[in-house]
Amino acid sequence: MSTPLTPDLILERLRGVKYPGYSRDIVSFGLVKDVAIDGSRVSLRLVLTTADPNIPRVIEDNVVAALEAIPGVSEAAVNLDVSAPATKAMQAEAGALPQTRIEGVKHVIAVASGKGGVGKSTVAANLAIALRGDTKTTRVGLCDCDLYGPSMGLMFGTHQRPTSDGAGRIDPVRRYDIVLMSMGFLLDDATPAILRGPMVTRYTQQFLRSVNWGELDYLILDLPPGTGDIQLTIVQTVALSGAIIVTTPQEVALIDARKAASMFAKVNVPILGLVENMSYFLCPGDGHRYDIFGSGGGEREAARLQVPLLAQIPLEMSLREAGDMGVPLSQREPESATARIFRTAADALRASCPV
Numbered sequence: 001m002s003t004p005l006t007p008d009l010i011l012e013r014l015r016g017v018k019y020p021g022y023s024r025d026i027v028s029f030g031l032v033k034d035v036a037i038d039g040s041r042v043s044l045r046l047v048l049t050t051a052d053p054n055i056p057r058v059i060e061d062n063v064v065a066a067l068e069a070i071p072g073v074s075e076a077a078v079n080l081d082v083s084a085p086a087t088k089a090m091q092a093e094a095g096a097l098p099q100t101r102i103e104g105v106k107h108v109i110a111v112a113s114g115k116g117g118v119g120k121s122t123v124a125a126n127l128a129i130a131l132r133g134d135t136k137t138t139r140v141g142l143c144d145c146d147l148y149g150p151s152m153g154l155m156f157g158t159h160q161r162p163t164s165d166g167a168g169r170i171d172p173v174r175r176y177d178i179v180l181m182s183m184g185f186l187l188d189d190a191t192p193a194i195l196r197g198p199m200v201t202r203y204t205q206q207f208l209r210s211v212n213w214g215e216l217d218y219l220i221l222d223l224p225p226g227t228g229d230i231q232l233t234i235v236q237t238v239a240l241s242g243a244i245i246v247t248t249p250q251e252v253a254l255i256d257a258r259k260a261a262s263m264f265a266k267v268n269v270p271i272l273g274l275v276e277n278m279s280y281f282l283c284p285g286d287g288h289r290y291d292i293f294g295s296g297g298g299e300r301e302a303a304r305l306q307v308p309l310l311a312q313i314p315l316e317m318s319l320r321e322a323g324d325m326g327v328p329l330s331q332r333e334p335e336s337a338t339a340r341i342f343r344t345a346a347d348a349l350r351a352s353c354p355v
């Protein structure tokens with residue numbers, strides 16, 4: 001006796017069909033609509049926005065094959081609903097936000113989390129240094145996008161302010177061969193409270209255009225915590241290569257990580273992977289591993305989102321100390337076990353965003 005056919009079962013199977021060229025599946029991209037079952041006959045609608053005539057054909061073939069492989073399905077009917085991507089004029093009419101490409105920067109990668117305090121800035125700082133590497137041939141920038149509570153100055157041990165180049169543009173600060181900038185630098189203390197929706201868009205675009213980033217291979221954006229308007233506006237305003245989601249292993253953090261994932265799905269930004277921070281604690285005394293916040297959460301969530309688990313970072317005193325001292329651990333102790341974990345994650349990022 002085979003499992004009864006239900007829309008949930010159909011969707012589950014279709015999660016195995018990837019969008020061509022992406023690691024994401026067509027269900028999580030929200031392309032599958034109106035699943036209907038009539039005896040052994042399954043029908044559904046695929047809603048696609050693409051200018052590439054091959055993509056609908058490839059997806060349709062893969063969907064039909066996936067459906068026909070389900071026991072109990074005798075016939076699969078796929079209705080294609082394909083539209084061309086909106087032109088700039090149409091986007092403006094619909095109120096969509098124009099995305100800013102940052103001149104000279106090959107890949108912009110956002111580091112986000114649903115919940116605050118899970119270690120985004122720590123992960124962003126260490127990944128930036130790991131991506132730079134020790135030969136320093138990879139050019140990396142890091143931008144603190146927290147308008148309310150910037151922390152990169154502390155983590156990189158610099159109080160240096162960016163300076164104006166005299167031509168109305170801003171020269172960022174350099175520290176440990178990383179180009180550093182903070183959105184908070186240009187605001188006075190009273191401004192963040194009044195920055196809302198449309199103003200954040202204008203400010204973000206103006207900010208990104210007015211910084212002399214130079215030629216960069218990677219620019220990491222350390223986002224403020226949460227999935228509110230400001231975060232959505234930032235990820236919608238900048239042309240991103242992808243996003244990394246940082247979480248801790250416990251359920252409350254994972255639920256919020258899921259919200260962050262759906263924020264990126266809304267704006268069609270691929271998720272390059274999940275980083276599980278404070279994964280475990282290795283007791284320096286007996287070498288025993290303690291899963292303080294439970295175990296397996298990051299792995300399960302990565303599988304659910306069908307994205308790689310880029311790293312599991314231990315809860316470690318030296319990581320916190322290094323951050324507080326203004327020298328990220330990957331810079332201070334590049335041969336430590338944790339710095340190596342960040343390097344492995346950076347290798348995976350390089351593979352998904354080649355320069």
Ligand SMILES: Nc1ncnc2c1ncn2[C@@H]1O[C@H](COP(=O)(O)OP(=O)(O)OP(=O)(O)O)[C@@H](O)[C@H]1O
Pocket residue numbers: 113115116117118119120121122123146151224225277278313314315316317319320321323324
């Ligand atoms: N794996 C870790 N082990 C020990 N301490 C850590 C670890 N990760 C982060 N911390 C510490 O926890 C604190 C919060 O980390 P961090 O500022 O990176 O989080 P965040 O997600 O950026 O926070 P916010 O949401 O406020 O931006 C810092 O003091 C940091 O040094």
Ligand SMILES: [Mg+2]
Pocket residue numbers: 120121122146151222
């Ligand atoms: Mg932070």
